[in-house]
Amino acid sequence: MRTHSRASHRLVGLVAVVVLGAGTVAGCAEDPPEPAAGVTSGGGTSGGGASGDVDGGSGGTTLTVGVFGAFGLKEAGLYDEYMKLHKDVVIRQTSIERNENYYPQLLTHLGSGSGLADIQAVEVNNIAEITATQAGKLVDLGRTEGVRKDGFLPWKWSQATTADGRTVGLGTDIGPGAICYRRDLFAKAGLPTDRTAVGKLWAGDWRKYLAAGKRYKAKAPKGTVFVDSASGVMAAITGGSEKRFYDAGGKVVYKTNPAVRGAWDTAAEFAREGLTGRLQQFTPAWDQGFANATFATVSCPAWMLGYIQDKAGAAGKGKWDVATAPRPSNWGGSFLTVPRAGKNTAAAARLVAWLTAPEQQAKLFERRGSFPSAPAAYDLPAVSEARHPYFGDAPTGRIFAGAAEGVPVQIVGPKDLIIAQNLADVGMLQVDQKGRSSEQGWDAAVKAIDNALDR
């Protein structure tokens, strides 16, 4: 009897361990299997320049591509297409979820010349630093056969080109801006709902966007606000001026640049007037805001469409719409580079040239919503006639192409990411969420940026 009960105790314990353990394992395994498998197959482990090894039997070439997040090239089926065209090439992708983890690792690998993929993606906020400090370790893609400077938007091309004319990265996509808005909430607040009329509401001036916000607030449906966050507004406005954080001579000028201060003041006014949802972008609370329809508008670069679609879900279909932004601006976008340490740099460069050609960029837009950086793609029907069913069949191709052509050649600097992040996540967030004054928020951001930039 005694032994029996002890055995049953043990059994209970064992079952508990198995059940709870399985729960834990299942919890961990909920990450999408794709990138996880990718990371183990390449990422940090294969390392040692072995990434470009020759693929045994067929005698073909294996090319590895290192990207961050759901980059889209693989998801759009572009690798498969290339492998069909070139039977001797095998493409493998390794992905790290967040750029903030991906980028330091890329720098480390470039520094040591090992662990690199044949092709490495770079985000626009890092491209100036890469071009300024790592160009010697990257292949000049401007010389690759079939790559033409005028195939890309001039500013996109120049962002990845060194002072001595070496182009170390080719643009995949850009982030021309629009404003996404909830048609149902606009109707309840007595604002126009037609996307042309909505665009006219604030055409030409971000202050008009603010004015529309005040109109919305006067008759806002209960539990909703006009815009998600003050920092989103700030990012969109600063993305439209030629000079942002650096001047043409490479000096940090954000403190005295009227364009930055103007964007700051306008965004802070959104917070002061109580027009924002006091949310921080790309956090779970922000995602819940989409799901629960607590804000009526959001600054909307092309790549944001997919995000909204994911977070607002089926309930938001047909309720969200896209209107032109007050002024053209750019927010985000990426590049592909080829490290010289790779074994198949020539083959890798050919693949990059193909992936960034207008036809492929158009396919990427069609299938993933990433907007082409190759103007020739804008005339292809896949782009020019594109309409987005989720957003009430909005003519997204036309809207974003118009925004892209109006974006000035922006001066990028090596520490753009740090400055933008601290302005948004320290300074403006204090104004928006903690109710600090515009001056206090600005001072806090400047202090944090000074500390970060101080070598």
Added chain:
Amino acid sequence: MAGVARDATAAAPSEREDGTAAYPAPPGARGGDHGREGRDERERERRRRWHRRDLRWSPYAFVAPFFLFFAVFGLFPLLYTGWASLHRVELTSPDDMEWVGLGNFSRLLRDDFFWNALQNTVTIGLLSTVPQLLIALGIAQLLNYRLRGSMFFRVAVLTPYATSVAAATLVFVLLFGRDHGMINWGLGLAGFDAVDWQNGTWTSQLAVSTIVVWRWTGYNALIYLAAMQSIPHELYESAALDGASRRQQFLHVTLPSLRPTILFTCVVSTIGATQLFGEPLLFNGGAGATGGSDHQFQTLGLYLYEQGWVNLHLGRASAIAWSMFLILLIIGAVNWLVARRLRRSS
């Protein structure tokens, strides 16, 4: 270190040889003629030599893997970090080191963000360690009683420890959400105003501490439980005979016997608290290493990460790492003094 390793590899085969060869021939079984005896004597002498070597060197062989790995992944990084902390090094070109002496350390003394992080680390450390150990003690006491399905509860309290920090923290971020969080929902039902957990200094530190407490209490409870079960039962019996209540037994029998264990958990929790990183990083909801808009829950570990991998100043990050190490050494020294006193007084 290297010497130990060499001997270790040399000793390893001998041990196996000895183990398989020595046992079949029982000691004292002697052979026939003298010639054989001489050979046997030599053979035995050889085996005895191996046996002595085995006894002497095998322990080193068994611990060698740890020390080898420690040298590669612990000692070398420690020393290299110390070397890097004396230089200006950027992640954009890690080989390009410029000597600055103690410049990185003296800069930290003037760095408001460093002091803020240190202060946060201390308060979050206290807020998490003290309740954690108290609750663990209580749970251990309960689990020490005869309970139906005690094995189940023992395993259950350990589950938080087995969950990943990332998964747990993400759930807590949702629980502590301002607009749609379950805790604010509960507060609302009870008639209280919603709390902006993440933006308040105390509220955010309390929330981060909650995650730590949730994850580590069960682990400490099991350690206490193990120690409690090794307390001789006679002590309780005689205490009961003397008329001591359950509470008095706990205070005068259990607690004194647990003293070394409590000290151990204090040390381990303090080390954990000093290095706290994952919880505050993820509590920010994926918005980077700032530790909130006012750096209100940025710990030293988080500040180290921000300086090294966001701002790319590896030298300064190394200096922060060494400062943390020095802080731990100081805590360790204080702990040693306290332990010595305790031993003397008992």
